[in-house]
Amino acid sequence: MIDLHCHSTISDGALSPAEVVRLAHANGCTMLALTDHDHTGGLAAARAEADALGLKLINGVEVSVTWRQRTIHIVGLDFDDADAPLQNLLARVRSGRLQRLQAIADKLAKKGIDGAYEGALALAANPEMASRTHVAEYLIQGGHVRNKAQAFSKYLGDGKPASVAHEWAALEDCVAAIKGAGGLAVVAHPMRYGLSATAKRNLFAEFKALGGDGIEVHSGNGDKNDRLNYALLAERFGFLASAGSDFHRRGDHSGGILGACPDLPPQCKPVWAHFGQARIQA
Numbered sequence: 001m002i003d004l005h006c007h008s009t010i011s012d013g014a015l016s017p018a019e020v021v022r023l024a025h026a027n028g029c030t031m032l033a034l035t036d037h038d039h040t041g042g043l044a045a046a047r048a049e050a051d052a053l054g055l056k057l058i059n060g061v062e063v064s065v066t067w068r069q070r071t072i073h074i075v076g077l078d079f080d081d082a083d084a085p086l087q088n089l090l091a092r093v094r095s096g097r098l099q100r101l102q103a104i105a106d107k108l109a110k111k112g113i114d115g116a117y118e119g120a121l122a123l124a125a126n127p128e129m130a131s132r133t134h135v136a137e138y139l140i141q142g143g144h145v146r147n148k149a150q151a152f153s154k155y156l157g158d159g160k161p162a163s164v165a166h167e168w169a170a171l172e173d174c175v176a177a178i179k180g181a182g183g184l185a186v187v188a189h190p191m192r193y194g195l196s197a198t199a200k201r202n203l204f205a206e207f208k209a210l211g212g213d214g215i216e217v218h219s220g221n222g223d224k225n226d227r228l229n230y231a232l233l234a235e236r237f238g239f240l241a242s243a244g245s246d247f248h249r250r251g252d253h254s255g256g257i258l259g260a261c262p263d264l265p266p267q268c269k270p271v272w273a274h275f276g277q278a279r280i281q282a
Contacts, residue, residue, distance in 0.1 A: 001027070001028050001029050001030060001031075001259055001260050001261060002029070002030065002031045002032075002243060002261060002272060003024060003029055003031075003032050003033070003243070003244055003245050003247070003258060003259045003260065003261050004031075004032075004033040004035070004058065004060065004075070004077060004186075004216075004242050004243060004244045004261075004271070004272070005033065005035050005060070005062070005075055005188060005189075005216065005219065005242070005243075005244020005245060005246050005247075006020055006024070006032070006033070006034060006035060006244065006245055006246065006247040006248075006258055006259075007020075007034075007035065007036055007037070007062075007246075007247065007248045008020045008034060008036055008042045008046070009042075009125035009126060010036040010039050010041045010042035010125075010126055010129065011036035011037035011038070011039055011062075011126070011129045011131070012037060012124075012129065012131050012133040012134065012248060013036070013247070013248045013249060014248060014249035014250070015249070016042075016045070016125075017034060017042035017043070017045040017046035017049070018045050018046065018048070018049040020032075020034060020042075020046065020247070020258065021034075021046050021049040021050050021053065021055060021057065022049060022053070023258050023259070024055065024258050024259030025050075025053045025055050025259070026259075027257060027258055027259040027260045028259060028260060029055060029258070029259025029260065030055060030056060031055070031056045031058065031272060032046075032050065032055060032056070032057055032058065032259060033057070033058040033059070033060030033075075033077055033244070034046045034057065034060050035060035035061055035062040035075050035076075035077075035188075035244070036060075036061065036062065036129075037061075037062050037064060037073075037129060037131065038061065038062070038063060038064055038090050038093045038094050038097075038129070039061065039090060039094065039126075039128075039129060040059070040061050040081045040087070040090065041126075043057075043059055043060075043081055058077055058078050058272075058275060059076075059077070059078055059079050059080075059081050059183070060075060060076065060077050061075070061076045061079075061090065062074070062075050062076075062188055063075075063076060063089075063090070063093065063168075063169055063174045063177075063178070064093055064168035064169065065168050065169050065170070065171050065174050066166075066167050066168045066169070066170065066171075067171045067203060067206075068199075068202075069165075070158075070193065070195075071158075071166075071168060072171070072187070072188075072193060072203065073187075073188035073189070074171070074174050074175065074178070074185055074186065074187060074188060074212075075185075075186045075187075075188045075216070075242070075244070076177075076178035076181070076183045076184070076185055076186075077183055077184045077186060077242070077271065077275070078182070078183050078184055078275040078276065079178055079181035079182050079183025079184075080181045080182050080183075081181075083177075083180065083181035083182070085177055085180055085181070086177045086178065086180065086181040086183075089169055089173060089174065089177040092169070093168055093169050094128060094129065096166060096167075096168075097128070097129065097130065097131065098127075098128075098130065100164050100166045101117055101120060101121075101130050101131070101135070102117050103164040104116065104117075104132065104135055104156070104162050104163075104164050105117035105120070105135070107161060107162040107163075107164065108135075108139075108155065108161075108162045111155070111161055111162070113139070113142070113144055115138075116135055116138055116139075119134075119135075119138035119141075119142075120134035120135045120137075120138050121134075123137050123138060132152070132156045133148070133248070135151070135156060135162075136148045136151035136152065136156060139151045139155065148252070171206065171207065171210060172210055175207070175210045175211050175212055176210075176211075179211050184213040184214065184240070184271055184274060184275075185207075185211070185212045185213050185214075186212075186213060186214040186215060186216060186240070186242045186271060187203070187204070187207060187212065187214070187215040187216065188216055188219070188244070188246075189216055189219035189220065189244075189246060190203075190204075190215050190216065190219075190230065190233075191219065191222060191226050191229075191230065192219070200233075204233065204237045204239070205237070208237055208238065208239070212239070213239065213240050213271065213274075214234065214239045214240030214241060214242050214271045215230060215233065215234055215237075215239050215241070215242065216230070216241075216242045216243065216244055217230040217231050217234055217241040217242065217243060217264055217265070217268055218230075218242075218243035218244070218256075218261050218262060218264060219243075219244055219246055219256075220244075220245060220246040220255050220256045221255065221256050222256075224262075227262070227264065227265055228265055231264065231265035231267055231268050234268060234269075235267055235268075240269050240270065240271040240273075240274060241264050241268035241269060241270055241271060242270075242271040242272075243261040243262075243264055244256075244261065245257060245258050245259070245260070245261055247259075
């Protein structure tokens with residue numbers, strides 16, 4: 001089984017890179033990509049564990065992108081993680097996280113919820129990567145919301161009282177960096193952005209024109225209808241198809257089972273069939 005999208009404590013996951021690999025292997029995974037947000041710092045530990053277990057590990061990262069004032073995530077796969085331009089882009093993206101976190105905490109304080117900045121940092125195994133997910137966990141622990149979904153719908157989501165707009169990487173720069181490092185660029189969970197049909201077509205067309213390679217046809221706990229719909233879109237735009245659990249932690253029902261993505265629809269052209277080729281061409 002294959003899983004090309006998951007997270008560790010290097011970003012906003014709950015398990016260390018080695019623990020992620022062990023759980024994926026226990027679940028029957030044979031090929032895994034660790035795709036932490038804007039950071040490749042977990043790949044070495046994940047690879048050491050994967051090599052010991054005989055699991056094929058693919059270099060991965062999930063890059064935060066601003067596209068037409070919306071946040072979109074692009075997964076990079078099978079790239080050279082020592083590539084300087086890619087690492088420089090990721091460092092630039094990470095540099096704005098703590099300033100945004102403070103701005104979110106300031107807005108929450110105006111709603112009577114104090115300590116969100118310090119609380120989120122304390123919950124992040126890697127404070128450099130403290131995010132809205134950690135703020136959501138702080139809100140849950142403080143009894144302000146029941147779960148992560150409510151944290152976003154009530155406070156943290158776009159347009160909500162503690163929402164803070166942030167300019168991430170440009171789509172063009174992100175795709176160029178991934179491709180320049182010999183990797184493949186894939187739109188992460190395209191079914192989750194709330195895009196209209198027109199906006200989705202515009203995103204896919206622009207991504208394709210910039211050299212984007214694929215989309216996630218399966219993500220998280222998506223169902224068969226999602227897979228069929230996005231398989232058709234992948235076919236229409238000439239995209240390769242990827243699949244990922246988007247696993248962050250046990251018991252998070254928005255994510256799928258780590259390492260155990262369902263089969264893609266038969267018309268799909270799997271992205272993993274092209275691993276190794278992009279770097280040869282580059």
